[in-house]
Amino acid sequence: MDKRDYDFRKGEVLLVDKPLHWTSFDVVNKLRWPLSKKYKIKRFKVGHAGTLDPLATGLLIICTGKSTKLSESLTSEDKTYTGTLLLGKTTPSFDLETEFDQTFKTEHITEAKIYALAQSFEGAQKQTPPVFSAKKVNGKRAYESARKGQAIELKENDIFIHSFSIEAIRFPEVDFKIKCSKGTYIRSIANDFGKALNSGATLTALRRTASGDFLIENAKSVDEWVEIIAATEILEEQ
Numbered sequence: 130m131d132k133r134d135y136d137f138r139k140g141e142v143l144l145v146d147k148p149l150h151w152t153s154f155d156v157v158n159k160l161r162w163p164l165s166k167k168y169k170i171k172r173f174k175v176g177h178a179g180t181l182d183p184l185a186t187g188l189l190i191i192c193t194g195k196s197t198k199l200s201e202s203l204t205s206e207d208k209t210y211t212g213t214l215l216l217g218k219t220t221p222s223f224d225l226e227t228e229f230d231q232t233f234k235t236e237h238i239t240e241a242k243i244y245a246l247a248q249s250f251e252g253a254q255k256q257t258p259p260v261f262s263a264k265k266v267n268g269k270r271a272y273e274s275a276r277k278g279q280a281i282e283l284k285e286n287d288i289f290i291h292s293f294s295i296e297a298i299r300f301p302e303v304d305f306k307i308k309c310s311k312g313t314y315i316r317s318i319a320n321d322f323g324k325a326l327n328s329g330a331t332l333t334a335l336r337r338t339a340s341g342d343f344l345i346e347n348a349k350s351v352d353e354w355v356e357i358i359a360a361t362e363i364l365e366e367q
Contacts, residue, residue: 135361137164137173140196142203144348147189147337151351153180156189159351163358164193178203179311179340184224185210187337188345191354206341207291209308212334214319216301219329223259223316233329240298246325247293247305250318255285259316288313302333 135141145156157175164173176197178190187210192200217235220227289310297304307315316332323330338345349357 135357137193137358137361138168138170138195138363140192140194140199142196142199142343143191143193143354144343144345145189145191145354146345146348146350147181147186148351149186150183152183153177153189156191156351160191160193160354160358163355167358167361168363176200179206179208181337182224182226182316182335184226185335185337187335188340188343188348189337190340190343203341205311206343207308207310208313208337209306209339210315211296211304211306211336211338212315212319212332214303214305214322214330215333216303216323216326216330217328218331219320219323220331223314223320224332224335229331231329233323235301235328238300238326238328240300242326243298243303244295246322247295249325250293250322251290253287253289256288256314256317256321257285258283258314259320286312290318293318303330308339 143160145160147153147156154177157177161173161175164175165171174194174197176192178192178200181187181189190203192198192203216238217233218229219231219233220229290313291308291310293307294305295303296306307318309315315335319330319332336345
């Protein structure tokens with residue numbers, strides 16, 4: 130276990146390896162409870178910097194106490210992801226949250242086309258967020274309307290892809306690594322990638338490996354952080 134002294138009330142930045150199927154708020158709530166109990170503060174300040182979808186794993190930055198003021202600046206950092214996309218099929222959510230709804234031909238797709246296309250995605254561009262996203266439209270989360278089958282129109286965002294490399298091709302699956310600006314939806318990139326190949330594509334796995342200078346290698350599991358919180362002595366406020 131981590132032996133260093135923590136002062137969660139004064140403020141800490143915690144690197145968490147978010148499990149699959151957990152929301153970012155699940156992680157916040159799981160850590161807030163033992164902190165509230167230890168410090169006897171009913172609503173202990175805990176927040177996250179940069180949401181991860183439930184179907185994504187990896188680096189989630191959690192801020193406690195007075196460090197929650199850092200959340201906005203930490204969210205603005207570039208992010209790095211590894212993931213897998215499946216060629217030839219699409220879903221309404223662009224990932225596996227929803228069922229496959231269309232199938233496309235893939236016989237014309239070559240490895241050379243895949244590598245070249247990834248490079249062409251690098252640089253500044255406009256991106257439309259998925260309708261199954263937390264973006265607000267008329268005061269409501271887009272996914273709330275999408276799940277009811279209601280039509281939604283989302284505005285394009287300016288994003289920047291610093292690098293997009295193909296790590297392996299196990300046709301029809303493609304493993305990739307991407308470094309991008311904040312606000313980039315990797316699900317949308319997967320969908321756009323399929324369209325650019327005159328086919329379709331679905332994001333089937335995603336893991337955040339870096340956010341700014343913070344790396345997944347230095348992250349701990351939720352359970353590890355709960356143990357650290359329980360073992361930490363409360364420091365007197367200066």
